[in-house]
Amino acid sequence: MKQTAVTFRAAKGDRKLAMITAYDYSIARLMDDAADAILVGDSLGMVMMGLDDTLSVGMDDMIHHCAAVARAAQKALVVCDMPFMSYQISPQQACGNAGRLIREGRAQAVKLEGGADFAPHVEAIVRASIPVMGHIGLTPQSLHSLGGYKVQGKSAEAAQKMLDDARALEKAGAFAIVLECVPTPLAARITREIGIPTIGIGAGPDCDGQVLVWQDMLGITERLSPKFVKRFAPVGDTMRAAFAAYADEVRAGTFPGPEHCFSMDEELLNRLY
Numbered sequence: 001m002k003q004t005a006v007t008f009r010a011a012k013g014d015r016k017l018a019m020i021t022a023y024d025y026s027i028a029r030l031m032d033d034a035a036d037a038i039l040v041g042d043s044l045g046m047v048m049m050g051l052d053d054t055l056s057v058g059m060d061d062m063i064h065h066c067a068a069v070a071r072a073a074q075k076a077l078v079v080c081d082m083p084f085m086s087y088q089i090s091p092q093q094a095c096g097n098a099g100r101l102i103r104e105g106r107a108q109a110v111k112l113e114g115g116a117d118f119a120p121h122v123e124a125i126v127r128a129s130i131p132v133m134g135h136i137g138l139t140p141q142s143l144h145s146l147g148g149y150k151v152q153g154k155s156a157e158a159a160q161k162m163l164d165d166a167r168a169l170e171k172a173g174a175f176a177i178v179l180e181c182v183p184t185p186l187a188a189r190i191t192r193e194i195g196i197p198t199i200g201i202g203a204g205p206d207c208d209g210q211v212l213v214w215q216d217m218l219g220i221t222e223r224l225s226p227k228f229v230k231r232f233a234p235v236g237d238t239m240r241a242a243f244a245a246y247a248d249e250v251r252a253g254t255f256p257g258p259e260h261c262f263s264m265d266e267e268l269l270n271r272l273y
């Protein structure tokens, strides 16, 4: 059965939700059976484009990758990130660009970063019948104002603000909220207090679900892995070894072998001038 924002939201309290990022057709196909949702994250700026942060990712990048993922996802819900400055300016701008991600990118829902300040933006998108996933805690698009990638909500004031933000997003109509780099007890409290699923990344085991970047969980990324990443298989090492084996065989002349080649009638060949 194809997951929707409605089935995703209804899973709260029933079963844990697994979300994984993907940015292309082949990888999305591999995870479609396992994942409840596939997130086309703006992390693609870093893991697909080699950028230092997510700030230079644009709408066209998101649409291009989301359309490829959407073609692959037979079962999983497809959520697409709204990139930096595609929604911050006004609820109208947010609504127009969310519409492009649905219409051109074929996403089923959008995700945007920010709390109560962006409740009007979430409301406007939801009013246009587009499901919205919130994202609070460490919000990478606010890298410069946060002063770096750090665990959020550590003071009483910051923790209270995060809880208020979660409530505001739920009230605005969000169907789920990503909690990124949040202390475990605070994520647990937010999860208890709101009626929509929380999806954690570096937010402990009490969230209603989890999300990881696929390159991180399979050891493809070379950058330093954050503490919250678990490597589920050393696929990066396997790939590196396979590339090296291929190059060695090419250089040794052992690839391609007869089984990889196409034959031709000798006589035809002899007729060539």
Ligand code: KIV
Binding pocket: 021, 039, 040, 041, 042, 043, 044, 081, 178, 180, 201, 211, 212, 213
């Ligand atoms: O861009 C992304 O991949 C994300 C997840 C890490 C939550 O927003």
